[in-house]
Each structure stands twice: as C-alpha cells, then as structure tokens.
Amino acid sequence: GDSVTQMEGPVTLSEEAFLTINCTYTATGYPSLFWYVQYPGEGLQLLLKATKADDKGSNKGFEATYRKETTSFHLEKGSVQVSDSAVYFCALSDLWGAQKLVFGQGTRLTINP
C-alpha cells in the first residue's frame, strides 16, 4: 500500500539556519503530495502542496518540489524562525483531491533563538 517516510526527529536548529526535512513516498498511482504543520496546542494546517511531478509548493518561506524520479518531497526553508517550531507531517493522497490522506510519522522541529 501507499506509504510516506520522513526523516527521524526531533530536529533542533538555531534561528536563521537552513532547514531540510526529508520525505519519500511509495504509491501505486500518481499521488498528490502535502506538507501539514501542527503548531503547539493547535490543529493540523495545510502548509503547502504539489499535485504533479516537478510542481513546487511554497508558503511562508517553505518550499517543496515534487520529484517523481526520486519519489521525494523534501521540505526546505532558507532561514528558520523560532515561530517555525512545530511538528511537520508529509502526506500523500493517491486519489484526485485530498481524499484519504496517508501521513508520515511527523518530524518535531525546535528552533532556538
């Protein structure tokens, strides 16, 4: 079945550091890919998405490019802030739209001032 694998956490960085959170996937079809973020004490929010190969999703300074050849969707940000501290989930949907999301295990990110 479909699956998503994220890099092991937790990740701790200093403010203004470069961030990469790796995400790879296995899917039978042509999935849509997502990054969700869960800030402390808050619900899950969509951060960015890409619906086809070579698409780049971006939001709030975060970017991720849908790489079909490497089945990856790594999350990057050039300069992180303390407010980026959260848990990040990579996810896929193997159906058109956002139905039946399959999530990775989540990566807890802590940014120190």
Added chain:
Amino acid sequence: SAVISQKPSRDICQRGTSLTIQCQVDSQVTMMFWYRQQPGQSLTLIATANQGSEATYESGFVIDKFPISRPNLTFSTLTVSNMSPEDSSIYLCSVEEGTGSSYNEQFFGPGTRLTVL
C-alpha cells in the same frame, strides 16, 4: 475554508465505557473523515463518512468499535466503544472542500484528546 469544531476537546474516561465525539462544520460538505493520532505517532485514517451512506472503514478499524453517524452535510459523530488504555489518542475530524480551483483540500478540526484509564 471550512471551520470545524469538535466536542469534547478532551476527556478522561474509564476502561469499558464509550465516548461519542461530535464534529460540526460551518458549511455543507460531502466527505468527512475521522483520523486517530496515537501518542507520538502519525495520523491514521479510521473511516470516511459520506452523508446518506454507510461509513467506509480502513483496514484495522471496525464499525462495532468505532460506529460513525453522518445525519446531514454539516455534522458527524464518532463513538469509541468499550474503551481500553490503547484507545488513548487524539481523534480528528476533517472535511474535503473545494478551493475554487480544480483541486480540493482537506481541512482538520482541532481534535479531541482522549485518555483512557
């Protein structure tokens, strides 16, 4: 985007009892989903609930343990039956909604944090 509320926000329950979680959406939606997030784990889809039809359960989840109701296009309930400590999780409701493009998004409620003693 859809605004989703859940009740209760948290509860502590005794083993062997049942809890019903409510999910209310501020707009009419066709598809609603229920997820479980066990402590330190990722989210796992329990079932898909469409109005007017039986819920569709994912592998490992059964209707007797997690009965779902979907009486209209803005409301759903999930019951966690005959609870055990292993059911301690955050339970999240989500909906799929069009965003004006050809692509729909899934929006999540704040979750219900359940602790079973």
